[in-house]
Amino acid sequence: MPTQDRPASDQQPPSRQQVRRWRQYLADERAEGAVYRDLAGRRTGEEREILLALAEAERRHESHWLTLLGDDVGRPLRGDFRTRTLGWLARRFGSVFVLALAQRAEARSSYETDVDATATMAADERIHEEVVRGLALRGRNRISGTFRAAVFGANDGLVSNLALVLGIGASGAATSTVLLTGLAGLLAGALSMGAGEYVSVRSQRELLEASTPGKHARAALPHLDVDANELALVYRARGMSPEDAHERADEVLRSLGTAPTPALGVPSVAQGVESEAVDEHESVGTAMGAAGASFCFFASGALIPVLPYLFGLEGLAAVVIASVLVGIALLCTGTAVGILSGGPPLRRALRQLAIGYGAAGATYLLGLLFGTTIG
Known part of the structure; x- marks a missing residue:
């Protein structure tokens, strides 16, 4: 049954544009309900019950559009690309990242401005956003300590080693020197980051205790x-x-x-x-978990600027390729942070890119200033 009485626009034959929009809404509601059911299948207890309740709410919204469409339902459409992607992730992972994406999906609802949607449906979507936010919060708390160390480690490895490699490379040093410097920076930085995270988290937990x-x-x-x-x-x-x-x-x-x-x-x-x-x-995490995440992700990030030199490239070509690879990695880490935090992924990604390139660019200019131009 519909969530409320049909709006006034239902009293006259709907236009083709309305029918298309209603059919897409119907497809999206079905897809979102399937996402919540898939997520519920990977949960137990209270979380499972909450997710199934959300799926039932989406079914009520689905009934509203079915009522409006009447004989114009036609063949079932597919949900939009974002909802289908969310469903694919939910079936395979069911992680906090999927809940964070579901939170953003609920926040994008256009029911508040659509005259054919009821006020109850618009309110439901806003409440659903808060429900999913609460579910995601549990996962965010569980991984926040390790995730913070991983993101910080990866970005520090990417930026610091790119800056180191570019600075040494711009000074005119031999390719072997640049490679050795990059590898030394990778090892020293990873050990330093791991040890620092261990001491930091251990000390914080001791203060809390x-x-x-x-x-x-x-x-x-x-x-x-x-x-x-x-x-x-x-x-x-x-x-x-x-x-x-x-x-x-x-x-x-x-x-x-x-x-x-x-x-x-x-x-x-x-x-x-x-x-x-x-x-x-x-939320702080364990000392060993944070240390391990910081070490591994710093090393992984610091390896990327060194890859061109490992494969024998040198000069400007190595600098350009290293910069491009690091830029891609920075965009990925920024996107991951945006998804998990519920913020705009693109904005977070561009912010990471700007900060990383800014730091590396400053070091590269210093290398050019105090050394010789790369050949």
């Missing part, structure tokens, strides 16, 4: 002096006003009468902050 309430705080709750109510001091120390702190502490102490033991569900400050700290730990 130092701020996490100890388990003994929960066990002490049943033995607190109810009249003194020192639990309120804990809440005040964490930023609550005296009134709110006392109210919250009284609530916790009252709950002790209904909980068999403190470990079985007392809604203590320790539990609340522990939960928050676990989320923070998850």
